[in-house]
Amino acid sequence: MEEILKRGLIIILVMVIVLLVYYILKGVLLTKLGKLKKDKKVWFAWVPILNTYYLGKLTFNKTVGAILVALNVLTSSGSFTSGSTTINISFLSLLPSSVSVIILILNSLINIALLIYSGVLIKKLKSTIVSEEVNTKVEDSAPIIEELDLGGNEDNIEIVDLSNEGGVVNTLEQKKENKFTIIILAVILVFAILLPTISGIFNPKDNTIDNTKPNEIKYTETTKDGLLTIGKETGNITAKNVRFYNFSKQSGNIISFIYLPEDEIKNVNESNLFIQLYDEKKNIIYRTKFTSDTVLSRKISGTYNLNTNGEIYKNAFYASIVILKDTDFSVVDNIMVCKYTTTDGNYNIINKVTYNFSKNGLASYEVDKSVVKIGLEESDVYKDSFQKEASYLKENVENLTVTDTNIKYKLNLVTYSSQEYSPLYKLGTTIKEIKTNEENNNWSCSNE
Numbered sequence: 001m002e003e004i005l006k007r008g009l010i011i012i013l014v015m016v017i018v019l020l021v022y023y024i025l026k027g028v029l030l031t032k033l034g035k036l037k038k039d040k041k042v043w044f045a046w047v048p049i050l051n052t053y054y055l056g057k058l059t060f061n062k063t064v065g066a067i068l069v070a071l072n073v074l075t076s077s078g079s080f081t082s083g084s085t086t087i088n089i090s091f092l093s094l095l096p097s098s099v100s101v102i103i104l105i106l107n108s109l110i111n112i113a114l115l116i117y118s119g120v121l122i123k124k125l126k127s128t129i130v131s132e133e134v135n136t137k138v139e140d141s142a143p144i145i146e147e148l149d150l151g152g153n154e155d156n157i158e159i160v161d162l163s164n165e166g167g168v169v170n171t172l173e174q175k176k177e178n179k180f181t182i183i184i185l186a187v188i189l190v191f192a193i194l195l196p197t198i199s200g201i202f203n204p205k206d207n208t209i210d211n212t213k214p215n216e217i218k219y220t221e222t223t224k225d226g227l228l229t230i231g232k233e234t235g236n237i238t239a240k241n242v243r244f245y246n247f248s249k250q251s252g253n254i255i256s257f258i259y260l261p262e263d264e265i266k267n268v269n270e271s272n273l274f275i276q277l278y279d280e281k282k283n284i285i286y287r288t289k290f291t292s293d294t295v296l297s298r299k300i301s302g303t304y305n306l307n308t309n310g311e312i313y314k315n316a317f318y319a320s321i322v323i324l325k326d327t328d329f330s331v332v333d334n335i336m337v338c339k340y341t342t343t344d345g346n347y348n349i350i351n352k353v354t355y356n357f358s359k360n361g362l363a364s365y366e367v368d369k370s371v372v373k374i375g376l377e378e379s380d381v382y383k384d385s386f387q388k389e390a391s392y393l394k395e396n397v398e399n400l401t402v403t404d405t406n407i408k409y410k411l412n413l414v415t416y417s418s419q420e421y422s423p424l425y426k427l428g429t430t431i432k433e434i435k436t437n438e439e440n441n442n443w444s445c446s447n448e
Contacts, residue, residue, distance in 0.1 A: 361428035
């Protein structure tokens with residue numbers, strides 16, 4: 001906590017110093033330029049927003065000043081609070097993120113360029129004024145020379161070119177202006193050099209992690225390993241233009257979170273986004289794919305519910321977002337077999353499900369259901385049942401075989417996309433979740 005407070009104070013201090021230097025530099029330059037141009041509203045130089053307009057007006061015209069103010073308003077943000085409701089206002093949030101970044105950079109570059117140009121104008125105006133003063137002195141000295149009694153020694157008179165005086169004055173003024181320009185450029189250069197450091201302060205490595213593909217996943221105010229703490233409102237993870245935040249526990253073993261698309265997404269299922277939950281020791285205990293049957297509209301947030309079991313709900317402490325492609329499930333490195341036998345009349349029903357796991361969770365499963373007669377009477381009940389189940393499954397599963405007393409099939413979750421049949425578990429489900437659920441339903445599970 002002390003480290004967080006310390007970092008916060010450093011951030012505030014840096015912001016105050018940068019803004020103060022910029023404000024003073026802008027005020028001094030505009031005051032000098034306004035006086036040289038004999039403008040009556042020099043006080044504009046020290047009033048926020050008005051000084052932005054004044055910068056455009058003095059360097060070019062009123063239209064440029066109005067454009068600068070418009071850009072300044074466009075890149076600003078604020079909030080309005082009424083009772084318990086807070087409304088955040090940001091014009092840039094209405095634009096695509098790439099356009100917003102361009103506008104921010106453009107606004108900063110224009111302001112810096114005009115400040116530098118105002119320094120150049122100050123130099124030119126001072127030089128012009130000095131030249132006019134020198135010319136005035138030369139003109140004023142002409143009548144005096146004519147009235148002098150040279151006593152016939154005109155050849156001994158040395159004529160001094162007063163324009164040299166202007167040259168001396170110009171040289172001195174030029175040196176002063178050069179120093180001023182060098183100072184401005186030095187400040188900009190130092191800021192540019194320190195920009196990575198300042199950026200590091202605002203986005204410390206402990207809290208912000210950029211994935212190897214920064215356009216796909218960005219972590220903000222997470223743990224060092226990119227996790228969000230469940231129940232903590234701060235922090236977010238942005239993956240494939242969807243921001244995920246505010247993971248919290250609800251009643252009924254439901255863990256919910258808020259998602260916010262930065263752009264319209266027609267089929268988010270193709271993004272291969274997975275939500276992972278971790279216990280306090282950061283072991284993965286739950287994984288599921290983020291899906292939606294509808295188009296995700298830009299800047300329209302929604303709530304997503306994860307239906308977990310009691311154990312996962314109790315132990316869930318962290319959450320994260322990962323991107324898993326089909327190839328991430330191609331290698332099976334763990335197999336778990338779950339069995340359950342029940343009796344129905346004259347038959348024992350033997351259920352066996354073999355779950356095939358990759359390192360990223362469930363990839364496929366195989367079902368083997370058989371009936372064994374224990375009475376003397378024959379029955380075709382299960383024969384008809386298996387045939388119906390087979391006709392329903394044949395378009396959705398692989399390796400389907402059916403007899404009067406047995407049905408077998410395999411469901412490859414990596415390639416399965418039909419909505420007609422609901423799988424036992426989804427792609428990427430953890431072995432822990434399946435084992436917990438099945439054992440709670442009196443199945444016996446073991447790893448092969």
